[in-house]
Amino acid sequence: MNTWSVTVTPALTRFFxxxxxxxxxxxxxxxxPNTKTTGALGVSINKQLSHLFGASADFHIGSLRGSxxxxxxxxxxxxxxxxxxxxxxxxxxxxxxTRKLKRWKWDLHAGAGLxxxxxRVYDLTTGQMIRYSNDRRDxxxxxxxxxxxxxxxxxxEFVFPLGSALHYELTSRxxxxxxxxxxxxxxxKLDMTVGxxxxxxxxxxxxxxRGDSGLDKWAGLGLSLTYKIGKxxxxxxxxxxxxxxxxxxxxxxxxxKDLLKEPYNPTMNDADSIAKANMxxxxxxxxxxxxxxxxxxxxxxxxxxxPAGSIVSGxxxxxxxxxxxxxxxxxxxxxxxxxxxxxxxxDTDKATIRPASQDIMKKVVELLNLKTNCGIILVGHAxxxxxxxxxxxxxxxxxxxxxxxxxxxxxxxxxxxTVEYYGEYRPIAxxxxxxxxxxxxxxxxxxxxxxMLRSPYQSGQRFDSREPR
Numbered sequence: 001m002n003t004w005s006v007t008v009t010p011a012l013t014r015f016f017x018x019x020x021x022x023x024x025x026x027x028x029x030x031x032x033p034n035t036k037t038t039g040a041l042g043v044s045i046n047k048q049l050s051h052l053f054g055a056s057a058d059f060h061i062g063s064l065r066g067s068x069x070x071x072x073x074x075x076x077x078x079x080x081x082x083x084x085x086x087x088x089x090x091x092x093x094x095x096x097x098t099r100k101l102k103r104w105k106w107d108l109h110a111g112a113g114l115x116x117x118x119x120r121v122y123d124l125t126t127g128q129m130i131r132y133s134n135d136r137r138d139x140x141x142x143x144x145x146x147x148x149x150x151x152x153x154x155x156x157e158f159v160f161p162l163g164s165a166l167h168y169e170l171t172s173r174x175x176x177x178x179x180x181x182x183x184x185x186x187x188x189k190l191d192m193t194v195g196x197x198x199x200x201x202x203x204x205x206x207x208x209x210r211g212d213s214g215l216d217k218w219a220g221l222g223l224s225l226t227y228k229i230g231k232x233x234x235x236x237x238x239x240x241x242x243x244x245x246x247x248x249x250x251x252x253x254x255x256x257k258d259l260l261k262e263p264y265n266p267t268m269n270d271a272d273s274i275a276k277a278n279m280x281x282x283x284x285x286x287x288x289x290x291x292x293x294x295x296x297x298x299x300x301x302x303x304x305x306x307p308a309g310s311i312v313s314g315x316x317x318x319x320x321x322x323x324x325x326x327x328x329x330x331x332x333x334x335x336x337x338x339x340x341x342x343x344x345x346x347d348t349d350k351a352t353i354r355p356a357s358q359d360i361m362k363k364v365v366e367l368l369n370l371k372t373n374c375g376i377i378l379v380g381h382a383x384x385x386x387x388x389x390x391x392x393x394x395x396x397x398x399x400x401x402x403x404x405x406x407x408x409x410x411x412x413x414x415x416x417x418t419v420e421y422y423g424e425y426r427p428i429a430x431x432x433x434x435x436x437x438x439x440x441x442x443x444x445x446x447x448x449x450x451x452m453l454r455s456p457y458q459s460g461q462r463f464d465s466r467e468p469r
Contacts, residue, residue: 001259002230002250003049009042009179011062011222018193018213019066019076019121033124035075038063040220042179044086048251051098052090058111058161059083064218066191069124072199076121076191078133081154082183084113084161090252098255102236105167105175105252113161115185116154121192121199130200131192158186165224169253172233175226182219190216228252290428296341337374340367340447344402345438349386351397353405361402364445365409368416378402379444380421384431391423402443416450 015038040062048054060082067075088109092101119133133155163181170176188194195213197204234247242249242258249259266274291298292306342364344357353361368374380395380402399419407414429436 001254001256002228002233002248003047004229005046005048005175005226005250005252006229007042007044007046007056007177007224007226009044009220009222009224011040011042011179011220013038013040013062013064013218013220015064015066015078015191015216015218017066017188017191017216018195019068019072019074019191033067033069033075035067036065038065040080040222042220042222046226046252051251051255052094054088054090054107054252056086056088056109056111057083058086058113060220062220064190067124071196072193073124074121074130074193074199075124076119076193078117078119078190080115080117082113082115082159084111084159086111086161088165093255098253098258099240102240102253103169105169105177107165107167108163109165109181110162111160113159114156115159115183116156117190118154119190119192133189133192155187155189157189160184160186167224167226167252169235172235172247172250173228175224175228175252177224177226178222179224180219180221182217185216185218188213188216190218337371337447337449339449340445342445343442344445346398346441346443348383348437348441349394351394351401353401358405360445361405362409364447365406365411367447368406369410369412372413373450374447375416375418375450376406377418377420377444377446377448379426379446380419381426381428381440381442381444382423383437383440384424384427385437388423392421393423395421395423398443402445 040060042058042060044056044058046054046056060080062080062082064078064080065076086109088107090105091108092104092106117133120129121131122128123130161181161183163179165177165179167175167177193199193213194205197207199205228250230248230250232247234249235253236242236249242254244259290296291304298304342360344353344360346352346354364376368376378399380397380399382391382394382398384391386394396419399421403414403417403419406417411417424431424440427436427440428442429439431437431440
């Protein structure tokens with residue numbers, strides 16, 4: 001963001017002090033005799049420290065005049081130079097924020113500095129000069145000493161400005177404003193007059209002490225023009241939207257937090273739309289369905305309607321196990337191990353091998369004894385009735401019973417048997433009817449090559465027969 005700017009302020013000036021004879025007559029302002037309008041020219045170099053706070057170095061050159069006939073019968077004129085360091089506060093943004101009145105800026109400013117002035121006082125009757133600010137004659141006081149400045153043409157004093165300014169942003173480069181400031185000078189010498197006494201008599205002046213007369217002041221009311229320095233200057237549009245991509249805003253007018261994008265808080269409808277857009281594609285239900293209960297999912301089953309109890313290949317094609325065994329004995333069958341699948345079912349809450357399943361189990365034993373490069377995976381299941389923990393144990397008893405039967409039927413190497421059990425966790429049919437409940441009470445038989453003895457499921461309980469239990 002851009003932070004530097006330069007301001008030029010031509011202003012009308014007015015003096016407030018002992019020789020100030022401004023007043024009102026019948027409601028209209030009146031000036032004293034020999035009093036003329038005065039002015040000053042100010043130049044400021046501004047640095048915005050944040051959106052709310054800034055600093056500036058101000059320089060003024062100008063003149064002051066005043067007169068009073070009563071008591072003093074004198075007028076004065078003063079030429080001055082002044083330099084101050086000021087701090088300002090952005091009251092508009094502090095009170096209303098940046099979104100309201102976005103083209104307007106109201107500042108309060110205050111500071112401190114030095115004023116150099118050359119003052120001359122004239123008699124109103126004769127017009128002759130009667131004293132001046134570096135007078136080396138008898139015009140002195142008990143506490144102030146002589147009213148002089150060590151030989152300099154100008155007298156130097158501290159000054160403290162306090163004021164307010166109203167700005168309007170004309171363009172991305174120019175601001176127009178009105179500035180009203182009161183300058184409090186730390187002296188009574190600006191008009192070379194002590195209040196309340198006849199200053200034409202040196203004795204009266206000599207007896208004066210600091211504080212007997214009020215400190216002098218002057219005020220300025222001016223029209224200011226500010227040029228904002230920086231690259232790619234832009235200002236906010238009528239819509240009030242800040243876009244950093246367009247250029248650089250000035251810190252006088254823009255709060256950095258306005259340039260940040262507001263966090264996106266989706267509504268429930270937005271969140272629902274996002275969730276639907278990112279939802280994974282639905283999985284083909286055939287991956288989890290086994291209509292003919294042969295151990296091969298329908299998605300891969302080339303014969304999805306094989307008879308119950310069939311032994312099938314990895315593609316779900318029914319196999320004649322007797323024919324395979326005979327071919328092996330005659331040496332006409334390839335020695336490689338081919339995947340075969342089948343299921344055996346159980347009665348409710350039972351882990352006993354049915355007679356109809358015993359023939360399948362015996363043929364499996366005969367095949368495994370012939371093909372020693374094959375292993376077998378037994379996977380136990382249950383329907384949904386009873387508790388989850390009970391069904392896990394029931395499915396375990398079923399695979400244990402199947403393994404014992406294979407061993408007793410003559411399996412020569414029981415170490416090739418791997419058992420897994422999942423309880424009700426892996427149904428192949430909805431538990432909504434008696435037939436479906438029966439299909440889920442099963443042990444899957446998977447004859448696979450020895451290097452494929454691993455679980456086809458992502459979770460559950462698994463035990464290898466070679467591991468101690």
